[in-house]
Structure formats: structure tokens, C-alpha cells
Amino acid sequence: MTDNNRTFCDVVQPQILGINPYVPGKPVSELQRELGLTYISKLASNENPLGASPKAIEAIQNALTEIARYPDGGAYALKSTLAKCLDVSVEQLAIGNGSNELLELVARVFAGSADEIIYSQYGFAVYPISAQIVGATGVEIPAVQYGHDLPAMLAAITSKTKIVYLANPNNPTGTLFNRTALETFLSQVPREVVVVLDEAYVEYAQAQQTESDYPNGIDYLTIYPNLLVSRTFSKAHGLASLRVGYLVGCTEIIQYINQVRAPFNVNALALAAAEAALKDTGFVEKVITLNQQGMRQILEALSQLNIEHIPSVGNFVCINLGEKALEINERLLHEGVIVRPVANYGLTDFLRVSIGTQVENQHFIDALKSILQDIT
Template identity: 50%
Template sequence: MNHSITQLAVPGVQKLVPYVPGKPIEELERELGLSDIVKLASNENPLGANPRVAAAIQAALPELPRYPDGNGFKLKTALAEKLAVSTEQLTLGNGSNEILELIARTFLTPELEVVFSQHAFAVYPLVTQAVGAKARVVAAKDYGHDLTAMLAQVNDRTRLVFIANPNNPTGTLLSKEALEAFIKALPASVICVLDEAYYEYVDPQSRADALTWLAKYPNLIITRTFSKAYGLAGLRVGYSVSSAEMADLLNRVRQPFNNNMLALVAAETALADSEYLGRAIAANNAGMQQLTEAFRTLGLAWIPSAGNFVSVDLRREGEPIYQALLRKGVIVRPVANYEMPKHLRVSIGTEKENQLFIKALSEILNDV
């Protein structure tokens, strides 16, 4: 009997639609023959490479023939000191995306369920479907998490709840009080994965200090990344903080040497550079104001964002505007796949990049 190769895959993978990243600059150059392209699609840090990180990578190059430290001892030690946790509570990932996959592989089976919000990060349904678990997607409230409705979907089969705070692609932020009350109300058998990829950009007065909750809620896992505010997206370093018991389970599934040696050196150096981090946050605050003021001038609404991006409501289908922006050399992110067909998500760039986007958008809107 003949079988297609697809039929040989496990059921969850057969119907899986791969994650589609933001269009690379090089791809647009090939397609349209453009130069001087502005990419505001992938929530990357616009400041460029940290000089201290670049110097540390250069110094580490002679060690390339050797395997990295599979335990990430130096980076874990630095993280533990900065976050006031123990190294046994840490799990390092190839970006925080890998941590999300490790969690799914560790705790999910086809008999179990996962709860997450509409408009939440696209990786949540991907890792859920890949292992054959069932997703319960809860309708969003004002483009953010409806915690009351999410809690109502938790049942005896629920094993994981994913919460992005701030949420991507909407940028919405949950209050500390509401978030902790939700975690407290979860059964001990349900693990809350709190995705804080954009944690550093949140106003310190508004953000939850979820690390202090770990002692009270052993079913909590917090994930963070060096890809955003620390400017290391190209090196893929993320981590989770949890109970030591939880971290031990994740580290059993984690592949050896999942972080390359240069990535480990870069993350350790970036973690110690508070000056670069401060500049990144200041540039993001200024850029957010620049973009939202322009949206106001253009008569457009937007979703207030606590991240390094903002989703603007075009009041019309976003795809044609996205394509028109590409023709002007500006890459943003269409979010129809997040059930937001009239929005575009725009990453905060440099002042010049933001202005080029504003000019291009204004011209396009005037022509339609």
C-alpha cells in the first residue's frame, strides 16, 4: 500500500502550519530590487549590536573548535545573581521559543488540554498541536486576556495555561493584582507559563514582579529572552525561571549544547551592560510616542502597547497597505493570522526609521 510522506507523520504535525517570521530585508531586496529598506516587523532592537557584546564575541572566537558549556554555568550564575534566584531554578533555551516547546514536550499528551487567549503568541497553538494536545482558545477582551473566561475553561484535562504579558501582537498588559489572583486560583495540577519576552520594556511601576511569586506557586514558569531589549535576536538565547523541581524536568528534555558558545558569551556580557539596556528602553519610549502621535494625526486608532511594538487599526484590510509599504521599502507585520485583519503590527525603530514608515504610510493612505 502506498502512503504519502505526510501520512507517516504524527497527527498533530500533519496539519501543522509553520510559523511565518517577518519578511527578511534580503528577501525584499531580491523580490523588488530595493535598497535602504526599513524593517519594523520582528520586534528587534533598533540600536544595533552592543559594542561590548561584539568585543566579547571576538575574544571568544579561538574557542570555536570546542563544545560550549552544556550547563551554561557562567550565564546561569550571572542570571541567578541578577534575578535573586538559584541556578537550579534556571533553564536555558535557544530563544524562549525553545523553552515553550520544552514545556509542551515535558507536560503535554494528546489526552490533555491547553488554555490560551485569542490574539496570543502564535507559538502557543504550534507547540500544542505538535504534541497532539487540545487547545482551548478563549475570546480576547479589549485585545487582551480575559482571565475570568480563561479560568472558566480550566478543567480536569487542563495541564498548561499560556499567558503573554505584555501580549504579542497586541501589547496589552495585565495588572499585577489580576495576574496573581488568576495564578492563585489555578489548580495545583495546572501549570501557568508566564511569557515575559518584553518584560524589560514595561514601566517598572506597572509590571508584575512575578519572580517573587515562585515560592508561593510551584506550578508557575516564567520565560524571558535576550532577543528583544538586550539586542541578541540573531544569537537566540532565552531562559525560564521556575521551581528547581520544574527546571530539573525541563533540563531532562533540553538538548545538550542547545546554546552555542558565542551566544552564551554574548548573553552574559549583555546582562552586565545596564547602559545599553537603558538606551534601548529610552529609545523605545521615544519611538512609541513618535508613532502614536503620528497615528493620532492620521486619524488612526491603535492598541496601547507595553512592548516594543504597536498594532495600528487601519479601519480597512491591512494586507493591501502592507503590500504597498513593501513597495516603498518598509517591512511591517500583517496580523490577519491573529484574527486582526485590519491591523498592522509595527516594531519601534530608530527615529529615522519610524519617520520613513510614517511618511510611507501617510502617502499610501492619501492615495486610497
Template identity: 50%
Template sequence: MSCDLKALATRGVQGLHPYEAGKPVEELERELGISNIIKLASNENPLGPSAKAIEAVEAAMSEAARYPDSSGFRLKQALRRHYGLEQEQLTLGNGSNDVLELIARAFLNPDDEVVFSEYAFAVYPIVTQACGAKAVVAPAHEYGHNLQAMAEAITERTRLIFIANPNNPTGTALQRDELVAFLDAVPESVIVVLDEAYTEYVTDTDFPDGLELLPNYANLVVTRTFSKAWGVAGLRVGFAAACADITDLLNRVRQPFNVSLLALAAAEAVLDDTDYLQKSVALNTSGLKYLEQGLTALGLGFIPSYGNFITVDMARPALPIFEALLREGVIVRPLGGYQMPDHLRVSIGLPEENERFLRALKQVLAC
């Protein structure tokens, strides 16, 4: 073939590298010839899905030959009841990643600028570059968002700012006063995207609820997901909340039927399952404390986390440790792609999974 097909792609896409997700357990079991692998790599809910979500999906299967409700009316009504939001504030997505891309497509032109933090979620640079915009990466402070540096990075070309609170992959969090001061300083012409994928896990009373801040900032967009504490990552459903004008723009670029029939049913059902959410948060809180104590006993440092994971400083290149843990049947997440080559991110699992991770890590470090 004489034609360079890759050269036909847009400039931004040509320079992109695909997002690298972790391998499925089944594939690793085949590759390594072992069984009983545990996966602590993708920040999934170790409880599995809510019984109410499973029941709703099973009931919805009878209508699987039909397209889903493109407007997501029933789920939006459930979100209204749960969060006090109005339908004209809501945009549904195929996970919150989908919503982040919708925001970029709606607001970014080539050569616009997007500000986000060092060590922030990998999707931010991907959607920025795909739109041909310029990423402006503000230096982090102790692995978290440095809001002063981010404010100083704003120029007349800035269109979007991404903030993850809590942040993935570091687990750091911003407090309410500092976030409000930052929002007050951002020009109204700049859209601030507050990514709150892990907010349900936070028990700190000083932690801000972005949805409560929406009435005060017309340029604020808050994104949430059902993939973490709500336990339906495999079904892919999330949402954005914003003022009606922003929501209207997002729905202009949103694909019809972007959330499946089963995802809509599961998300609606799990919002009413307060017992499940409480169990998820309690399990995460105790598991996080257990891992902190275990890592300290091993002489390892870690970044204090507000999410459902903990990022461990191995004080040496972490990739060989990651690979050794794989051979022990434990999958965690290396962070070389985030320019953190000495760190591993470990999702909080069930008690027996957390124990097995620490036991395997101790064995690997002793070799």
C-alpha cells in the same frame, strides 16, 4: 512515489502550518528592486547589539571549534547575580521559543488541554498541536487576556496555561493584582507559563515581575528572552525560571548544547551592560510616543502598547497597505494569521525609521 510520507507524521504535526517569519531585507531588496529598506516587523532592538556583547562574541570565537558548556554555568551565574535566581531554577534555551517547546514536551500528553488567549503568541498553538494536545482559546477582552474567561476554561484535562505579559502581537498587559488573583485560583496541578519576552520595556509600576512571584507558586514558570531589549535576537538565547522540580523535568528533554558558545558569551556580557538596557528602554519609550502621536494625526486607531511595537487598526483590510508599504521600502507585520486582518504590527525603530514609516504610511493612505 506511492507512499504518502506526510501521513506517517504524528496527527498533530500533520495539521500544523509552519510559522511564517518575515522575509530578510536582502531578499526583499532583490525581489522589489529597491534598496535602503527598513525593517519594522520583528520587534528587534533597533540599537543593534551591545558593544559588550560584540566584544564577548569576538573573544569567544577562538573557542568556536569546541562544544559550548551544556550546563551554561557562567550564564546561569550571571542570571543569579542579576535576578537573584538559583541555578536549579534555570533552564536555558535557544531563544525563549525553545523553552516554550520544552515545557510543552515535558508536560503534554495527547488529548491534554492547553489554555491560552485569543490573539496570543503564535507559538502557543504550534507547540500544543505538535504534542497532540487540545488548544482551548479563551476570548480576549479588548485584545488582551481575559483572565476570568481563562479561569473558566480550566477543566480536569488542563495541563498548561500560556500567558504573555506584555502580549504579542497586541501589546496589552496585565496588572499585578489581577495576575496574582488568577494564579491563586489556578489548581496546583496546572502549570502556568508566564511569557515575559517584553517585560524590560515596561515602565508601569503596577506591572508584575513574574520572577518575584516564583516563590509563591510552585506551578509557575516564567520565560524571558535576550532577543528584545537585550539586543541579541540573531544569537538565539532565552531562559525559563521555575521551581527545582519543574526545572529538572525541562532539562530532561532539553537537547545538549542547545545554546551556542557565542550566545552564552553575549548574554552573559549584556546582562552587565545596564547603560545599554537603559538606552534601549528610553529609545523605545520615546519612539512609541512618537508613533502614537503620528498615528493619531493620521486618524488611525491603535492598541495601547507596553512592548516595543504598536498594533495599528487600519479600519480596512491591512494586507494591501502592508504590500504598498513594502514598495515604499518599509517592512511591517500583517496580522491576518492572528485573525486580525485589519491590523498591522509596527516595531519601534530608530527616530529616523519611525519618521520614515509615518511618511510612507501617509503616502500609501493618500493613494
């Protein structure tokens, strides 16, 4: 509404009106403001409880002297390091302002108002939003046991389908599909349909699964030029606030992505930190070990409390609290624990809990125990 009471709803692009904006986890500072709490555990955004690698922080400090200059829009140094790590060429890489930006750019490159984009029920929220932004029809395929039904997604492909978004593992459910399922799917997808395999939690999943259980998307790029793999520095590398992600694919598609992205979409501090973080494999190992211990800690407590969960290979778990889930969420906030309601995904009975440090996890467990005792 403008000051003279006119609205812009009849001039805004029609598809924008229907967008349900992404709902982020509640920031710590907001809860501090609202409830005046000082001791807060944020387990709401699948962030890294160990922070970032000290080497990434050092790289940021070194890069600070150059902040008056534009960053390297071609991200040469980061791409070269990534190319070596992944055994791909520099031309196969696009760097994004978080992988979020890249997921959306794929939609902008390939889909328009006459097209369809397929994703799974309970799939990551950015997929339907990306479809809506470009005016494409989002086709949501019912999940099986909270995970992707790849055969049904395949069967839903029509001549209008431009993109299929897959998350492995998926957020918020933590479910995964295995190597055979992915191979069967990819071998039948028409070559002109772009498959985006979102591997935001690849490090956690790889550590928990055998190679045959968890496919590495990069392995399939030479066989399937229509496959794009997206990854991020926000999770295991602990750089969520810096916003860096990357897309790996065939050089032609990557060139289109680079044509539409903003010239300096990733800032210099983020580029420097990501490069240093990538090299610090010891830090990522520590993160993974902590995650495994934390997952065990939380699952043991849930089992003692007789609370069901969706088995997860990520750094988070969705727990079933029945019809009181939202009430319990409110009460957890009052105990200083921020978790994530997932009612916006249709998972009204669930709360998603990110795995934190031992102390944060215990804060959550103790708060949940006392709330449940009180409620029942």
C-alpha cells in the same frame, strides 16, 4: 511528495499535519531580492533598533577562538550571572535556544494527546503550535479588548488542563494584565496546572508602568511552584539572531526541562554574548529610552492621521487600517518599509509596527501618509 509520488501524510504523526507554521517577519534580504530596493526599514520582528551592546559583541569576538569546542551545556557562567541578577538559584534556571524553545519544551514535558493547553485569543503564535506539536488540544479563550481574559482562562481549566500560557505583555497586541489580576489568577489555579508567564518584553513594560500596574513574575515563584517565567535576550538585549532565552521556575520543573532539551542547545557565542549583555544595564536603558521616544513619535503620527491603535507596553504597536490593511502592507513594502501583517492572528484589519530608530519610524510614517493620500 517523494520522487516516486508517494506521500508520507499517512505515516506522519497526525497532529503535525494540522500545524500552521509560525510566520516570521520578512527578512530585509528577501525584500532586496524581490524588489531590488536598497533603502529598507524593517519594523516587522520587534527587534532592537540599536543592535546589540558593544560589550556583547566584544564577548563574541573573545569567544571565537573556542568555536571548535562544544559549548558549556550547563551554561554555568550565564546561569550564575542570571541567578545573581534575579535573586534565584542556578538550579531554578534553564537556558534555551531562544525562549521559543523553552515554551515548546514545557509542552513536551507536561502535555500529551489526552491533555488541554489554554491560551488567549491573539496570544503569541508559539502557544497553539506547541500544543499541536505534542498532540494536545489547544483551548483558545476569547480576548477582552485584545488582552487576556484571566477570569475566563481560569474558568476554562478542567481536569485535562496541563498548561496555561500567558504573555505579559502579549505579542502581537501589546496588552498587559496588572498585578492584582495576575495574583487573583495564580491564587486560584490548581497546583498541578503549570502556568507559563511569558515576559519576552519585560524590560519595555517595566519602564512604562508602575510596579502595581505591571507584575514581575519572578516575585511569585516562591509562592507558586507551578509558575514558570520565560524571558529572552532577543528583544531589549538585541541578540535575536543568537537565540538565547531562559526559563525560571522551581528546581523540580527546571530539572525536567533540562532532561529533554538537547545537550548543547545554546551555542558558545550566544552564551558569552548573553552574559555580557545582561551586565550592560546602560545599554538596555538607552534601548528603553529610544523605544519610548519612538512610541511617542509613531502614536503622534497615528493620531494626526486618525488611525486607531491597540495601546501597547511593548516595543511594537498594532494599528487599525481597516479592510485595506493588507493592501497598505504591500504598498509599504514597495516603499521599503517592512511591517507585520497579523491576519494569521485573526487581526485582519491590523498591521503590527515595531518601534525603530527615529529615522526608521519617520520612513514608516512618511510612507504610510503618502499611501493613505493615494488610496483615499
